[in-house]
Amino acid sequence: GESGPEAGRPGYDLIVQGESGLMDLTGFPDGPPVKTGNSIADLAAGTMAAHGIVLALFARERTGAGQKVEVAMLEVMASLLTYQGQAYLSTGVSPRRKGNEHPSIVPYEVFEAADGYLTIGVANSSLWTRFCQALGRPELAKDSRFDTEARRVEHRATLVPLLGQIFATAPVATWLERLGQAGVPAGKIKSVGEALDSEHLRARGAIVPVTHPTAGTMRMVGPPIRLHATPGEVAGPAPLLGEHTEEILTKLLGYSSAEVTGLRAAGVV
Incomplete structure (x- = not known):
């Protein structure tokens, strides 16, 4: 400031x-x-x-x-x-580091499956019931230690390791299918490459090709804000050093070509 x-x-x-x-x-x-x-x-x-x-x-x-x-x-x-x-x-109390834990929602964190990691967001009791059914452990929904949001937070140290043991028994894709069918928010933790090459982003046209003057065709992330009546677009890659100097000096600042030549000769641009 x-x-x-x-x-x-x-x-x-x-x-x-x-x-x-x-x-x-x-x-x-x-x-x-x-x-x-x-x-x-x-x-x-x-x-x-x-x-x-x-x-x-x-x-x-x-x-x-x-x-x-x-x-x-x-x-x-x-x-x-x-x-x-x-x-x-x-x-007056500073919150401290909690890793992937949420301070007031459990389970709302990362779990390790048999072949990778996934995120789970069980933010209310309705989701908790469906979550337990998707895991094949419906009895957990009625367990008195876990049957309310507050109790799940209170017994986090017991619940999270228990869920970790369950998730370790199957691959990420299996869990995502089961949780998706139950309407439970969940997702795979992807590498940057997996994320940018995903079928969803490709279908949305989120990754766009541009032509670079020295690197040739390359891909870039497009604008995340979509105006349906007046959509934006990627105009091109980052310019080369000095690529638009003459255009700016002549078209925006009103210099003549001769004046620009003089500036170049003097080492100003």
């Missing part, structure tokens, strides 16, 4: 992840703090900046006046703490 006692500090993604409390929440209780697998602070700050610009444009339509839009990476990440941040503000 532009104010405050630390306004002059450099704001790199990793630094902000640590300073915001996010890294202290990420990882397992007996391990060190861990950053996310991508540059979430950079990406979230850019996304919020885009939102801010749109808000300012709407305000201009109403008032006729423009305004400055300020987005601070640290504040963006503080807002993304969501319920974890509010838990501290309400109780």
